[in-house]
Amino acid sequence: MKKEALSSSSSGCKTRILAIKDTMEILTGKWKFHIIGSLMLFEKLRFMELLREVDGIGAKMLSKELQDLEMNHLIRRTVLNTKPLTVEYELTDCGRTLGPIIDEIAKWGITYRKTLYHKSETSESLV
Amino acid sequence: MKKEALSSSSSGCKTRILAIKDTMEILTGKWKFHIIGSLMLFEKLRFMELLREVDGIGAKMLSKELQDLEMNHLIRRTVLNTKPLTVEYELTDCGRTLGPIIDEIAKWGITYRKTLYHKSETSESLV
DNA sequence: GGTATTAGTTTCCTTAAAGAAACTACTTTC
DNA sequence: GAAAGTAGTTTCTTTAAGGAAACTAATACC
Numbered sequence: 116m117k118k119e120a121l122s123s124s125s126s127g128c129k130t131r132i133l134a135i136k137d138t139m140e141i142l143t144g145k146w147k148f149h150i151i152g153s154l155m156l157f158e159k160l161r162f163m164e165l166l167r168e169v170d171g172i173g174a175k176m177l178s179k180e181l182q183d184l185e186m187n188h189l190i191r192r193t194v195l196n197t198k199p200l201t202v203e204y205e206l207t208d209c210g211r212t213l214g215p216i217i218d219e220i221a222k223w224g225i226t227y228r229k230t231l232y233h234k235s236e237t238s239e240s241l242v
Numbered sequence: 243m244k245k246e247a248l249s250s251s252s253s254g255c256k257t258r259i260l261a262i263k264d265t266m267e268i269l270t271g272k273w274k275f276h277i278i279g280s281l282m283l284f285e286k287l288r289f290m291e292l293l294r295e296v297d298g299i300g301a302k303m304l305s306k307e308l309q310d311l312e313m314n315h316l317i318r319r320t321v322l323n324t325k326p327l328t329v330e331y332e333l334t335d336c337g338r339t340l341g342p343i344i345d346e347i348a349k350w351g352i353t354y355r356k357t358l359y360h361k362s363e364t365s366e367s368l369v
Numbered sequence: 370g371g372t373a374t375t376a377g378t379t380t381c382c383t384t385a386a387a388g389a390a391a392c393t394a395c396t397t398t399c
Numbered sequence: 400g401a402a403a404g405t406a407g408t409t410t411c412t413t414t415a416a417g418g419a420a421a422c423t424a425a426t427a428c429c
Contacts, residue, residue, distance in 0.1 A: 128283065134351030135275050135344065141354075145417075148262050156255065162376050173418055178377060188358075199375040199426050209357060216350055217262065219343045224261030227268075230336060231315075271386075289406050300388055305407060326396050326405040 141187050146172055146180050148220070151206070151213060154190065159205045189213070265343075268314050273299055273307050275347070278333070278340060281317065286332045316340070
């Protein structure tokens with residue numbers, strides 16, 4: 116057996132690893148998936164509605180996360196000319212393309228729980 | 243228009259949000275995807291090989307992340323009875339089910355970069 | 370004028386994540 | 400016996416993430 120200097124430098128691999136890094140950097144943190152998930156469900160939500168909908172988040176975090184998502188063109192922020200001034204957040208077309216990722220992640224989480232339960236291997240994690 | 247007390251408590255939604263939270267907790271951190279990706283590519287890797295393959299990781303981090311992944315039954319650790327003692331890491335069947343998620347994430351990252359480039363909107367992030 | 374609602378920002382603080390370097394312990398080779 | 404390779408662990412330090420509470424500023428209602 117010949118010993119080869121392994122390392123995934125083989126053309127497409129680096130692009131792939133970079134792409135994964137990109138995606139995860141954009142979706143990093145405790146709240147992004149929850150916020151995006153809520154906006155997929157409700158189409159449009161105002162700041163206060165998001166604050167109530169995304170369970171446990173504080174105003175500072177929400178504000179910061181929304182700015183991040185807007186910077187990356189995943190959501191759109193619209194100031195409405197209403198009496199006490201309201202702001203609407205919604206997914207952009209680009210943001211909506213995250214659907215399949217979120218679906219896969221949700222799907223995996225559900226079947227993972229099931230396999231844990233079936234094996235009933237002294238469920239350490241996921242209580 | 244009737245105002246309803248929105249909040250995604252509608253049966254399946256909570257399970258979905260919980261499932262997403264589960265998955266992201268398991269795959270949290272800077273390195274998990276990279277480690278899993280490497281093990282998908284090479285089947286079996288020893289500690290030192292992973293240390294060289296996963297670019298930038300330190301021994302402490304690698305050790306910790308491998309323990310996390312093993313606890314969650316995503317990888318298997320096998321001590322080989324060799325001369326200077328080697329340890330082999332590989333994905334379990336369960337770990338291999340992460341394939342579709344990683345594929346979706348990689349796919350999204352690649353097309354996201356492309357749309358950024360096409361729009362050429364003063365590329366702030368992703369340099 | 371006092372209270373409430375909107376959408377945040379600011380300040381202060383705690384905890385978690387990550388990294389660098391040194392160290393253990395065993396074996397093999399020179 | 401010194402050097403190098405195996406697989407980690409320990410210690411110490413820095414940085415990033417996250418949270419609670421108070422605060423701003425505009426408008427509306429009573």
